[in-house]
Amino acid sequence: MKFVASVIALCAMSTSALAADPFEYESDPQTLNFFDEVRVFDVLAIDTGYWPGGIASVRFFVAPTGGVSTELEATSHMHWPDPLSHMITGVPGTGYLTLDGTIDLQAELYIDLGFLYRGTIPLWTESISFFDESAFAPLLLDGSNVNVDGDSAILPELRIPITELVAGTTVVAVGSVYPSVGATMTPVKVHTETDDGTMFEQTAEPQTNVLPLPLDPTEAALRSAYTADIDSHMDMVLEVSVELDTFLGPISTFEFPLPLTLVSDSQRRTFEPINYTHPLPAVGEVPLILDFGVVAEGDSVTMDLPVDNFGTRIMGTEISVVDGSYFGVEPASALVDAGDTQTFTVTFQAHGDDTLETTLLLETTDPGYPLIEVQLIGQSEAPVEDDTDIPETDDDNPDDIVDDVDEREPDGMKSQRAEVKAEGGCSCATQTAPSLSWLGLLLVALGYRRRR
Numbered sequence: 001m002k003f004v005a006s007v008i009a010l011c012a013m014s015t016s017a018l019a020a021d022p023f024e025y026e027s028d029p030q031t032l033n034f035f036d037e038v039r040v041f042d043v044l045a046i047d048t049g050y051w052p053g054g055i056a057s058v059r060f061f062v063a064p065t066g067g068v069s070t071e072l073e074a075t076s077h078m079h080w081p082d083p084l085s086h087m088i089t090g091v092p093g094t095g096y097l098t099l100d101g102t103i104d105l106q107a108e109l110y111i112d113l114g115f116l117y118r119g120t121i122p123l124w125t126e127s128i129s130f131f132d133e134s135a136f137a138p139l140l141l142d143g144s145n146v147n148v149d150g151d152s153a154i155l156p157e158l159r160i161p162i163t164e165l166v167a168g169t170t171v172v173a174v175g176s177v178y179p180s181v182g183a184t185m186t187p188v189k190v191h192t193e194t195d196d197g198t199m200f201e202q203t204a205e206p207q208t209n210v211l212p213l214p215l216d217p218t219e220a221a222l223r224s225a226y227t228a229d230i231d232s233h234m235d236m237v238l239e240v241s242v243e244l245d246t247f248l249g250p251i252s253t254f255e256f257p258l259p260l261t262l263v264s265d266s267q268r269r270t271f272e273p274i275n276y277t278h279p280l281p282a283v284g285e286v287p288l289i290l291d292f293g294v295v296a297e298g299d300s301v302t303m304d305l306p307v308d309n310f311g312t313r314i315m316g317t318e319i320s321v322v323d324g325s326y327f328g329v330e331p332a333s334a335l336v337d338a339g340d341t342q343t344f345t346v347t348f349q350a351h352g353d354d355t356l357e358t359t360l361l362l363e364t365t366d367p368g369y370p371l372i373e374v375q376l377i378g379q380s381e382a383p384v385e386d387d388t389d390i391p392e393t394d395d396d397n398p399d400d401i402v403d404d405v406d407e408r409e410p411d412g413m414k415s416q417r418a419e420v421k422a423e424g425g426c427s428c429a430t431q432t433a434p435s436l437s438w439l440g441l442l443l444v445a446l447g448y449r450r451r452r
Helices: 004-013 399-408 411-429 436-451
Strands: 030-038 056-080 085-090 095-112 118-136 146-149 158-166 169-194 199-202 219-246 249-270 274-279 289-296 300-308 315-321 327-330 333-336 341-349 354-364 371-381
Touching (some): 030 249, 030 274, 056 219, 056 249, 056 274, 085 169, 085 199, 095 146, 118 146, 118 158, 169 249, 289 300, 289 341, 300 333, 327 354, 341 371
Parallel strands (some): 289 371
Antiparallel strands (some): 030 056, 056 095, 146 169, 158 169, 169 199, 169 219, 219 249, 219 274, 300 341, 315 354, 327 341, 354 371
């Protein structure tokens, strides 16, 4: 297309700039902020009961809260000419997957040493917070995963004397508790819906999709949503050991880890859709025929061709004539602000004696009408030559006609007529002349009849 120069000027004068290649012309980019939160850990309080039994068992009362949140910023681009296309790109440095929550925890230990000791010992009444955040490059539509891990919150180790078996030897319960919390986000797609209900998906970056022309030519109304798979889990891990604290030092008798899955969740999340519009230029009605009528050869006539932009964005125009021999137009290009009109002047220069036709090409940045053809028609009429009047003559004196024509015509014609006239005289001289009296009576009779 011919819009390179106009579009460069357009970018300098309008409110937005062109995107990088391969876009030729683009509407004002629109910012999209996608956000989603899964309060997956907001579950009912959990009572695990004593587990695993035997000499030592642990019981948890757990009330977790919190979850996983995802946020990212993207930009919607609409570009043309032919076809009207759309693409969403991520804004670097704006993608975050966050794991944030709290575990209200009560734990107790049950010891069964037979006749030596049997009883319940409170371990903790604590509130454990966990947090982790991972940055990613939106939209990350290449199959990559983003992970967060909340294992960093660990309670201090507890050492609880249970009973003294013999002098100098004590049974000690040792325990530590920590949550194992994590989440994974896998991007799936961005899907967009147009104002006529057409749906299309973007599953890679960059990826363009062809859009239908909007129902409203002044702007394109779109609705986009981000979709991702969110997997999350929360485990509570208790490590318990029983030691004999002797004068020789602690002796470990047995130990075991106790992982307890509190929450495990996998779901496909579609973020809250975002409604937005792209402003567009929209060319007004343009006559398809300009008829200059009949124009005398050598004269010129001009006609105005108004071009309206009733859209919501500045419109670029370029105009030219296929055959500029007898038709012309100016200016050759113009930027038309939203709601304004640009008047082009079309000129017809009459030539010869014929009907002249050509086509005027109006190119616009309106995605619905990138090229409009206007037929130009003009009839050129050559001037009519003036005829010289022939003077009136006396019917009775035919020689007057010959004399007048001789004065008007060229020498060659005069000599030819003169020769014809001389030949007639010679012919008459060779015949017998009629009596003058009879000729006079004939003339008198003819004159009488004409008067009647």
